[in-house]
Amino acid sequence: MTPDLALEVSGVRAGYDSYDVLMGVSLKVGINERVGLFGPNGHGKTTLLNAISGVIKPRVGNVRFMGDEIAGKSPQAVVDRGLIHVPQANLLFPQMEVMETLELAAFCKRAKPEKSANLDKVLQLFPRLKERRRQQCKTLSGGERQMLSIGVGLMCAPKMLMLDEPTLGLSPKLKDELAVAIGEISQTGIPLLLVEQDISFVLSLADRMYLVDHGEITREVSKGQDVDHEQIMQMYFGEEHA
Ligand SMILES: Nc1ncnc2c1ncn2[C@@H]1O[C@H](COP(=O)(O)OP(=O)(O)OP(=O)(O)O)[C@@H](O)[C@H]1O
Numbered sequence: 001m002t003p004d005l006a007l008e009v010s011g012v013r014a015g016y017d018s019y020d021v022l023m024g025v026s027l028k029v030g031i032n033e034r035v036g037l038f039g040p041n042g043h044g045k046t047t048l049l050n051a052i053s054g055v056i057k058p059r060v061g062n063v064r065f066m067g068d069e070i071a072g073k074s075p076q077a078v079v080d081r082g083l084i085h086v087p088q089a090n091l092l093f094p095q096m097e098v099m100e101t102l103e104l105a106a107f108c109k110r111a112k113p114e115k116s117a118n119l120d121k122v123l124q125l126f127p128r129l130k131e132r133r134r135q136q137c138k139t140l141s142g143g144e145r146q147m148l149s150i151g152v153g154l155m156c157a158p159k160m161l162m163l164d165e166p167t168l169g170l171s172p173k174l175k176d177e178l179a180v181a182i183g184e185i186s187q188t189g190i191p192l193l194l195v196e197q198d199i200s201f202v203l204s205l206a207d208r209m210y211l212v213d214h215g216e217i218t219r220e221v222s223k224g225q226d227v228d229h230e231q232i233m234q235m236y237f238g239e240e241h242a
Pocket of ligand 1: 044
């Protein structure tokens with residue numbers, strides 16, 4: 001039986017060393033759903049993605065992916081199940097060329113048979129990567145790196161993608177291009193959890209959005225709900241945005 005939910009996080013507490021960053025977070029992502037996570041710097045969005053993808057282990061709580069409990073599993077075990085985390089930091093190997101990077105990314109057992117089809121999809125989605133196929137990662141622009149990072153995620157044959165601030169440092173034009181590409185990815189039936197600081201970007205893409213504040217989810221906003229951007233910016237980022 002196909003589960004209704006791709007991801008269900010319940011009461012997760014997690015953090016680093018002796019302190020907690022996440023104070024009991026619960027959220028859901030449905031099959032075919034696009035969900036945003038929005039909130040100020042340092043309030044736990046990346047930590048939440050890390051706790052889901054096995055980079056850190058939740059101290060308390062459950063993480064169910066496609067019906068299976070994955071809390072505390074290794075990052076490799078999570079990737080093997082098809083839950084792919086595209087991190088914010090640029091983790092590409094600087095000396096490696098674009099095409100080598102994409103081919104290497106299809107390393108897991110499940111992704112190998114789909115390598116050639118997925119490579120075609122990535123190059124169709126991001127024609128710029130095709131033009132730069134023999135270029136070393138260290139010489140790519142910020143936008144091209146972001147496209148390659150998402151391409152790496154797609155080469156892993158994802159059943160769900162978690163993207164951490166894909167628009168960081170990008171121009172408005174590139175943001176628009178990326179929004180189209182991310183929209184196309186989700187139309188292929190891949191559910192998305194998208195961490196973003198650009199509220200307009202999240203609202204343009206997501207079916208629902210959670211607001212994260214001090215390691216907790218403090219509000220949920222659905223698409224079409226009347227949202228006062230300025231009020232949210234003021235609540236979460238202070239007076240200068242009012
Ligand atoms: N590896 C780590 N070791 C110790 N503390 C960490 C580590 N990574 C993050 N933190 C701390 O955890 C808190 C939450 O950080 P996190 O990166 O999850 O926030 P964020 O909401 O994603 O912020 P941003 O939008 O700036 O990326 C911060 O206080 C941060 O300094």
